Amino acid sequence: MSYTIPIGPYHPALEEPCKVQVICEGEIVQDVSLFVKYNFRGIEWLAERRNYHQAITLVERVCGICSNVHTLTFCNAVESLAGVTVPERAQYIRTIMVELERLTSHTLWAGIAGEVMGFQTLFMKCFALREPLMDLLETISGSRIHYGTNCIGGVTRDLADPEAARTTIRRVRQTVTDQLIPLFTTDKTVHARCAGIGKLTKEQALAWGAVGPNARASGLTDDIRRTSPYAAYARLEFKIPVETSGDVFARVVVRLLEMVESCSIVEQALDQMPPGPIHGPNFVEVPLGEAVARSEAPRGELFYYVSSDGTDTPCRVKIRTPSFVNLPTVRLMMLQENLADVPLINASIDPCYSCTSR
Amino acid sequence: MDIEEIRERLGNKEAWVNKSKAWWLETPSLDVEKMARLMVDTGARLVTVTASQAKEGEFRMIYHWDLQGRLLNFVTTTHLITIPSITSICPAADWIEREIHDYFAVNFAGRELPTLVLSEQDPPGIFSWNFQWKAKTGGHA
Numbered sequence: 001m002s003y004t005i006p007i008g009p010y011h012p013a014l015e016e017p018c019k020v021q022v023i024c025e026g027e028i029v030q031d032v033s034l035f036v037k038y039n040f041r042g043i044e045w046l047a048e049r050r051n052y053h054q055a056i057t058l059v060e061r062v063c064g065i066c067s068n069v070h071t072l073t074f075c076n077a078v079e080s081l082a083g084v085t086v087p088e089r090a091q092y093i094r095t096i097m098v099e100l101e102r103l104t105s106h107t108l109w110a111g112i113a114g115e116v117m118g119f120q121t122l123f124m125k126c127f128a129l130r131e132p133l134m135d136l137l138e139t140i141s142g143s144r145i146h147y148g149t150n151c152i153g154g155v156t157r158d159l160a161d162p163e164a165a166r167t168t169i170r171r172v173r174q175t176v177t178d179q180l181i182p183l184f185t186t187d188k189t190v191h192a193r194c195a196g197i198g199k200l201t202k203e204q205a206l207a208w209g210a211v212g213p214n215a216r217a218s219g220l221t222d223d224i225r226r227t228s229p230y231a232a233y234a235r236l237e238f239k240i241p242v243e244t245s246g247d248v249f250a251r252v253v254v255r256l257l258e259m260v261e262s263c264s265i266v267e268q269a270l271d272q273m274p275p276g277p278i279h280g281p282n283f284v285e286v287p288l289g290e291a292v293a294r295s296e297a298p299r300g301e302l303f304y305y306v307s308s309d310g311t312d313t314p315c316r317v318k319i320r321t322p323s324f325v326n327l328p329t330v331r332l333m334m335l336q337e338n339l340a341d342v343p344l345i346n347a348s349i350d351p352c353y354s355c356t357s358r
Numbered sequence: 359m360d361i362e363e364i365r366e367r368l369g370n371k372e373a374w375v376n377k378s379k380a381w382w383l384e385t386p387s388l389d390v391e392k393m394a395r396l397m398v399d400t401g402a403r404l405v406t407v408t409a410s411q412a413k414e415g416e417f418r419m420i421y422h423w424d425l426q427g428r429l430l431n432f433v434t435t436t437h438l439i440t441i442p443s444i445t446s447i448c449p450a451a452d453w454i455e456r457e458i459h460d461y462f463a464v465n466f467a468g469r470e471l472p473t474l475v476l477s478e479q480d481p482p483g484i485f486s487w488n489f490q491w492k493a494k495t496g497g498h499a
Contacts, residue, residue, distance in 0.1 A: 036474065036475070037473065037474065037475045037476060037477060040475040040476070042484070042485075044461075044485070045484075045485050077378070080378040080379070081378070206401070206403055207398075207448065207449050207450065208449050208450050209403050209404050209405070209448075209450030222403070222424070222427070226427075227424075227426075227427030228379060228427055228429070289377075290378075291377070291378035292378055292379075292380050292422065292429060292431065293378070294405075294429065301405070301424075303405055303406055303422065305408045305420070305422075307410065315410075316408070316410040318406070318408040318410075320405065320406035324406075324453065324457075325406075325450060325453075327453075328449075328450075328452060328453055357475050358475075
């Protein structure tokens, strides 16, 4: 006999609203429906009623975790439309900011994954590591979450103290390589909870359009920083971690290795960053036309489409977040799995409902 | 398969246009199912679909695909407010089509369209020009 279990809208793993309706036979999941409507704010509609500068502040509010990459991608689209060239120093600062954001996002996710596994020490370790990163972002931008550093044509703040960034990154890299990676990859509890569950095959990942660490844990190799470089990525060397098993454990490993690469990217960017201006003219004219921009957000490819009718207000802003395409794959991961693994599988894709519903 | 072969197979006489680091192909009467089958067969990934209102009762649709890192954009328009669904060919289109239906009330022929971001009782098309906003009654006093 099958029975239906509604989980949420208060999420069992993350303090965000989502309803997962699970149909079980015994303890085994037979089908899953996801409901993600609880955070809909009509941000695309609102952005089409703000001028370009106001729209930057608005799109930063799509997400609290990856706010910076939203403004970066929106600015990239508008700059492409307006033919604006971003100064080289600003491109490096943008790169540093999005990589620091990736580190805070991945440490947040790793901590929550630890908590969902029932491994409180891991949670404490990850959140303790996240704190100096948040402090660094606050030092650079003046804020711990919505940084407000991107503007059309550059950035709003210079990186005043590169040595502070170097010190923090050195500490983060050491903690990740010496403590987090060994803990996550060799601990028997983590392995027992994560290995072999929530599988997503490479073919499924491609067919459902999965992106980011989730897709790369299933054997896909796409990373927008490599395939379509933006900011300073074309001048930096980094590896793209890829796993093939497609389970929760593979998603854990990919994100941990990405953290090491992010540290390396920040260090290279700090070394290479030239002196010079950080933005162009304060106001630019955006001509009639349309443009797209893509970035590799912490959860995967972020896509913006912006069209202009020549006024100071965009006539269409389309935002496709990584969670929007990753979340439908959760159903495939949960089928035939144990009911007790549902929260962990869901948390393993690092979903953001604020991004999904917008 | 290169992008010229894709254009030829779709029977399109217009040339690809390269702008904003992406390739664009305007095809007013695009066979979207044929295009989707072709793109899936080439191993492309559906990035998303952008809908925007072109005029009263007609929508401009852009199908964005990633083909080995290249972003290909197929631009077409709906027939009145209907266009064939590609979900049966490319499952990634499922949520995308449902969201566009919520926003613009575009019908995707050949499938059911449960709401995605709206509540079941809400009328679709909230981003359409002629949408009649009504204040909700009830709720907290």
